[in-house]
Amino acid sequence: MSTRVEVALGPRSYPVLVQTHCLPQLGATLRTHGLAQTNAFVLTNPDVAALYFSTLETSLKNAGFQRIVRHDIPASEEGKNWDVFSATCAALLEHFPDAGASPLVLLLGGGVVGDLGGFAAAVYRRGVPFVQIPTTLLAAVDSSVGGKVAVNFGGVKNIMGAFSQPRLVFCDLATLKTLSPRELRSGTAEIIKYGAVCSQSLFDDLEAGALEKLLAQNPETLVDIVARCVQLKANVVAQDEFDKLGIRNVLNFGHTIGHALELSAHYALTHGEAISIGMAAATRLALQLGLCDALFQTRLEALLLRAGLPLSYPGHPELFEPMLRALQLDKKFRNGKNLFVLPTAPGAWKQVEDIPWPLVHATMQEAIADKPGA
């Protein structure tokens, strides 16, 4: 089972291969996509490496790779920082000091490996080619595609980074079998996001039962839904690669309050859980501003609950101040004016500027109140 989605970016175009049980063919696939290097630098983490590194290594050796260096980073968001990034650059320099023998960088893991490793590949010698090999649902549908690579810094998420596109995204959805149920659910948050603001048909299909099939890892459903999400993201990225036109903002639905909460809760919530709470909050804002109707809110919240995702993080009112500080650093906010991506109907959205701060505050407080709705 396989699907191929093109990310059309002129000279930086690349395919996203969405398949199952394809990891043993990685090496051969790299060759058919014109990646002829004989050195590979594989960035991963100990947990993912224990499961998949040996298959990957064998596949690379069979395709003629001679030097394969594995470098591990910590297996959590806390490891997505400048020190770990710096150690990764140091490993690149230590193992591949010769400019004539630059490696192909392979990023085997979730969004943390992909974001940090993509950034290291983007800046090492002003850029060496890299391939994303996402092993989480979230990375498959979102972070491995689009070329945003970054690390967290100074308490701000993704503040140090670059735009740098991979040469190929190689996605083996059979690797999701070993993912924890919590991480699988977390990935569905981004999928529901695409349905909510980019595609009514995806939203309808998820509601009609695709969500449960996805959570049960039905292979046809997985390939279909992941490929559709990648296509939706590819369409957005192709129109606004460098996030200059406001088009790419759609992908930030749920991420304004979500990111602030993710950071303030010190990663007690996964990215997807925080985004789920952020989508519920943004939808409450939209409802109060008369941009969406109560039926949309009911449908979205029901879908998030069916995915096992939270709508709030009750009992944490102390997070209000840190969230507010984090919010002020949001890259969409300029000159004290806030800017939110709000849903209007399934598959549709609107960018809204300068929402009255008391309304924003009340919505945030509701997300973390002692009792939901208090």
Ligand SMILES: NC(=O)c1ccc[n+]([C@@H]2O[C@H](COP(=O)([O-])OP(=O)(O)OC[C@H]3O[C@@H](n4cnc5c(N)ncnc54)[C@H](O)[C@@H]3O)[C@@H](O)[C@H]2O)c1
């Ligand atoms: N660049 C972008 O456009 C973009 C988009 C969305 C999210 N992100 C970033 O992605 C990150 C979140 O990514 P994530 O949710 O993949 O988290 P993650 O990379 O931390 O992975 C989650 C956990 O799953 C484990 N894991 C990964 N694959 C596994 C597998 N197949 N089997 C068993 N365990 C496995 C990891 O070791 C880790 O503990 C955040 O830092 C977020 O900012 C980036």
Ligand SMILES: [Zn+2]
């Ligand atoms: Zn996200």
